[in-house]
Amino acid sequence: MNANPAESATGGDAVIADGLTKRFGTFTAVDRLSMRIARGEVMGFIGPNGAGKSTSIRMLCGLVEPSEGRASVAGFDVGSQSQEVREHIGYMSQKFSLYGDLTVRENLRFFAGIYRVPAGELAGRMEYAVSMAGLEGQENTRVATLAGGWKQRLALGCAILHRPPVLFLDEPTSGVEPEARRRFWDLIHDLAANGVTTLVSTHYMDEAEYCNRIALIDRGKLVAMGSPSELRQRGLGGALYELECSPLGAALEALHGAPGILEAAIFGDRLHVVVESGAAGAPALAERLRGHGIAVGTIRPTLPTLEDVFVHLVARGLETRTIG
């Protein structure tokens, strides 16, 4: 594994994107994406469909040529050293892409051959991939007949046969049942523990929590980046309070547009209110509502879910774009 030049040249960052841009005609799929992923890090790529996640990953793999910007992966330049890049990455495309008409073993053998896995290690690595995918005893089953979760794990097994230092997984768990998704993430963490760097895209919000860091991308632009807890603490741009009050509708109306209130939304039988940092907290909030004749129960500060943060950031992104 050619990790040494990578570390000396890039200070240990396994993936560096610098102003990556991809335009299809007049449509900008990815707009000046810059990020660094440290060695052994699991980076989550989160965003709605069509946000540019797949295009970004494909540019990093060298499958799509960037319109602008550059990137290096495992210490190799994506533009000029695409062959070296390909030897040091494992890639899982969004669509299942193993050979359905071949068996589990035949697929593994094919990719082992393509990646030139040393003959002496072939048997051991194939065995590892089979057990990792939980496919013991099914080595001679045609892949097309496997269930979704097994297919995905086998695809991962094929992608890591050559022990690549960097993994790009494009929505590897889409369409896979929750339990199988859970197992899949365990595999990713096992790999990360061995120093494998992973960029994984998903649109499942719960999966974002499994990542060391998250990059939120919307309409081709990087909107926010940080660890899940960082994003939850500052992603909303203020403090989140959960209020018990009634009637909810009137309370919502009273808070909308009020000074110091960034956002208010009904959340089940309660109200979630984001108050500008530095503004008066819970007491001021209660006072305002009572002033409108609303009965106020408990008010307590709470942490937003990642979904709250994403909805907030993506909505804000939309707004600025409409204004701008």
Next chain:
Amino acid sequence: MSPRRLFAMVYKEALQILRDPRSLAIALVMPLMQMGLLGYGVSLDIKHVPICVYDQENSQLTRAIVSRFDAADWFSTVRTLHDQAGVRRAIDAGECIAAVVIPVDFSRTLAATGGATIQAVFDATDVNTSNIAQGYLQGVIAEVNAGIEARWFAAHGGQPSGIGQIDLQPGTWFNETLDSRNFIIPGVVAVILALIGAQLTSLTISREWERGTMEQLISTPVTALEVMLGKLIPYFAVGMIDAAVCLALAVFWFDVPFRGNLLTLFVATALFSLVVLGIGYLISVRIRSQLAASQIALLVTLLPTTLLSGYTFPIDQMPRVIQAITLVVYPRYYVTILRGIFLKASTLLDLWQPLLGMIVFAILIVWLASRAFHKRLD
């Protein structure tokens, strides 16, 4: 280029061929069907051409002449006519291709002058058939004439001279039985190989696109050259098996004489397979839908092989411009080579010109194919 990766590609592709009933059917059953269809269906020979006879004289001599028409396998007398109007009606109604009219004074004129005329009217709407029928008819008449002349000389004293004894055996070489099948079958082999070969490879790349496996494949270190060779090598084996089947059928089933040597045949067939497989691969790289790729492959192989290869229509009978165009129609070289090998026992040396043409084409196509595929999605 890594032998290890190339082997992985070849092995994978071979497995897929064996697992894909459609590919296998195209590869193995189609040539048999086409060989039967084209071998039997396409024949420039005609037999039992319907003719009508209007024998005005109706003498022993003229009846003997008429019976000779029927004796030859070429004609069958469908009707005996009794007036000139009947001739017109029979032709108009399409009852016969030719109507033979023997004049009322036929025997008298013949006896008096030593020569007489038989009139024959042809329906030339099917020019080809009528031309061939005319040739056959002349053959029969000439034979009759020879007999009459000999008898005339005998009856009038004097010996039949050399002038009277015209040898009517047509001077045909290489295809002594005058069977157009011997001429056509080698061409049929070329047509089938071109069709099947391009069909086979036209699906290989588009199939990977359609099934989504291409994106995975191009994310690996496999090179474009390895992809191309990995696709071509297994299909080359299939193509050569097909060629062997077709050529064996030509010799052992259709009884086309095989006079050349197997090495020449192998070299020419290998080159031709390479060209058609390469063309199919090129199409496959450009066209991402399997259906469209297959249609285009059919178009670019079927038209030139059937029309401009000289397989049925002799190239030297074509207008000069078209003749020039056939120089870039790759199957013409293979058809020429096959006919040379089959019928004339031509050697590699005799066939250096068409072989050179094939080599140039093979290099060109493989060069284009090796540059066509890019490991990119956009």
